[in-house]
Amino acid sequence: MWKKPVLVLVGVFITGVVVLVAVLLLRTYTLPENKVAWQDKGAPRIVLGEKEREELLKALKAAIRIPTVSFSETEQNTTALAEFDEFIHRAFPEIFKSILVTYESVGKYSHLFHVQGSNNSLQPYMLLAHLDVVPAPAEGWDVPPFSGEEKDGYIYGRGTIDDKNCVIGILQALEFHLKRKFQPLRSFYIGIGHDEEIGGRHGAMKIAEKLEAKGVKLAFLLDEGLAVLDGVIQGTSRPIALIGITEKGGIDLNLTVNSSPGHSSMPPRESSIGILSAALSRLEQNPMPSKFGKGPERSMFEQLAREFSFPLNVMMANLWLFAPVISRILEQTPSSNAIVRTTTALTIVNAGIKSNVIPPTARATVNFRIHPAQTADEVMNIVKNTIMDDRVNLSNESFDPLPISPYDEENFGYQTLKRTISDVFSVEPVVPGVCIGNTDSRHFGNLTASIYKFSPVVMKPGDLSRFHGLNERISKEGFESVVQFYYRLIQNSDSDKVPRHRHVSEEL
Template sequence: MAISMGKGSVGVLTGVFIASLAVVVAVLLLRTYNLPELKVAWKGKGAPRIELEEDEREQLYEALKGALRIPTVSFSPSEQNTTALEEFKEYIKSAFPRVFNSSLVEYELVGGYSHLFNVQGSDNSLLPYMLLAHLDVVPATPEGWDLPPFSGEEKDGYIYGRGSLDDKSRVIGILQALEFLFKKGYKPRRSFYIGLGHDEEISGRHGAKEIVKTLETRNVKLEYLLDEGFGVLDGVIYGTKRPIALIGVTEKGAITLNLTVNSPPGHSSMPPRESSIGILSAALSRLEQNRLPNLFGTGPEGSTFEQLANEFYWPLNIMMANLWFFNPIISRLMALTPSGNAIVRTTTALTIVNGGIKANVIPATATATVNFRLHPAQTVEEVLNMVSEIIMDERVILSAIKAFDPLPISPYDEENFGYQTLKRTITDLFSVPVAPAVCTVNTDSRHFVNLTESVYRFSPVVMTAEDLGRVHGLNERISREGFETGIQFYWQLIQNSDSDTVPVHRHSEL
């Protein structure tokens, strides 16, 4: 049966469509321009900035330079420069005498080379917090560096050296801030811990993990923990009007997966239809061509962009404020770049391939290693099942040699003491918007999840895209101003954490 519509009916439908479209547009604009402004004005006074004398300023620069000259390299899980780790222990003792000699500080060596400080506060009713950093660095050779990587030399206002960003500037920054506080006669109200791990770059199994065991035997619980993480990102997030500070509230999980194919060896003059290398190559190609699903908006990354919506230029501000409507578009756009893709899905990275022993021999075995970084909405089991379905070849043997699920999402609501204290300190010092985010790399803070639900990741330094490339890369460096700002951050954070109430802010435009 044919159904016909008159001109009147078409007109009515057209009117309904236009009215509906107008409603949608109105809702989008209303949501965008009625979002609460990100706040920077806080009720009550926070900790003041430290006023440094010129000799104190030079002292802090020299403290960092000396630390960078000690090559505390972690080469592999079974090889570290233990001589340098021993030297570093003696170095910080001489560089920060007030910290090590204060009656308020209990110090101990953990796991052979890691350092644990318990700074005693006057009010035992307040849960302690913890500042975490690591003193080991990844390897570096002089080739390609403007200045030698372990020289601690300075050029054009920048201090160069492996660890200047990751993570000795934080190690020295925390200790230097406490040294200056003690010099000013400071006595904390809230107790806190400082943990300096020696093997973070190789998973922290003998450093951070042993620190956790030590604290667990004493039934220690923490109000919050702060480790390294995102900094203040300048020009890194596309479409933003100004620098943005991101606090990591979770980390992606990880799987290191070995793929092995075994087949009969033979002479290259009579090759089989499929070799171990060919079978493995096909499996790797399928993994690379079939990316795991886009999960944008199912983790904290949705909150990141919604909270920062006002910081984007038009029309991105409308899109970010209305992810319920624009999620499909935003998720596809983000997946176009490696950094954006790392946020929206579990990533697949082919990292090692081995096969063959001689040009005229068909190898019996071919192996590969693939590294996955898991989106917070997925588990190790789910990803491994998906990988098996993508490869669809029983001849490829899968073996997970290292795997852990994404970390729990730490609270970032307005009632959480740790998050709001960090947010206050960041906004007071940097005057930038702050939002929660997912860390796409892993830290050794994951070992501490049983001690507190509030685990955060933030490094108090302004980072450009170029700076991000220097971490674990060539010409790692930090500016004099950037390092001093980091010390200011810890100076203020330690004092702000003495409060027994959650910081409260009032609405204000940044």
């Protein structure tokens, strides 16, 4: 009596499976081709003579030799910051004598340039970079970190990829333009902050406040960020360029436990250190929930689906079904885990003054980088429910993730960046991404909704550890590409039309 209903259920199940497979495959193999053809001719490559090549390398090496280190919010190498000011005046004479360029110092050590265009009806844009660097002890480096030494075709030193390469690249590109008697149609600003590594409060923030007070609105803003990744994204076979359309938020959480001091010969059942340690362990052992697929990383992986082989291509094209599986895969390495969730990093612990004294106070700091699908308040609620101990006092400084900048085909800034990346690096695809670090650009939200983060460098797997690490370097050809990128971006931005393209398959 049950045979017929069972057969019906089996038939329905098989039909459902067939339909599901058909939907998955249809969605996967009808995605647009990543290869595009631009409808207009892009900016021509700048032809550099041997003397100009020597000039740009000399400028970068000289910049690296100035140790503009930000140690903390209260300690910077101000002597080096002042020296950097004198250096750029010497290195880029055309900029400082041009009638098209207005210059002013901001916050004593930051720099703001305005390059006047001939068509005031076009909204200006802005190029942003920072001249300060993190500390670099000499131990472990192949060459001294502030030597700017050239070795095997690479220039070594702190700042070669974060972020003096962009500072010098932008200024060198403008210098070359002015030497060639170029006057833009569209005005633009160049902002160079001096304290990005410690929050940008006295540099970029002051620049943004100054422009906002003048009523300036920007068509788009470009800051450091993501890059051209070659072999970095596992499962892909060709270089991929990522443009950051947002960046994670941040929380510096301070935990304090106070208890009675005493002699180590008569320890309490729980000390301030023990209570604090238990709280830190709970935070580390209970990571924030996965938010994969709920932020702009969804668009990144869906647009990259064609770059993966089977079955990853099917899974990436159908995150509505496979997001939990992909999330578990990405969680396996620290770099990709940062895409999945708000990360928790125990960074500072302080307690105790003597081996035989029970300390009255124990303190720690935990840094969270907030996923775009969460807010600082949501993260703090999870933190409190995880610690669940009123003896641990919490205080924090925080900021939410940046709003997601537009990346549609009608957005001038995003499409101009895509066009320039294609021109310089001959790379496809170019897709949106999430910047897991924080940049000066977060201070400019009142000036534009179109804030993008892209560093014009090619990064291979071994290069990622050089950020804030040992043997930071850039190849000579790589730095020339940095200059080429900014030179051509200035040209490509000199238009009143959004760059247009079509997918190659649409031409057939």
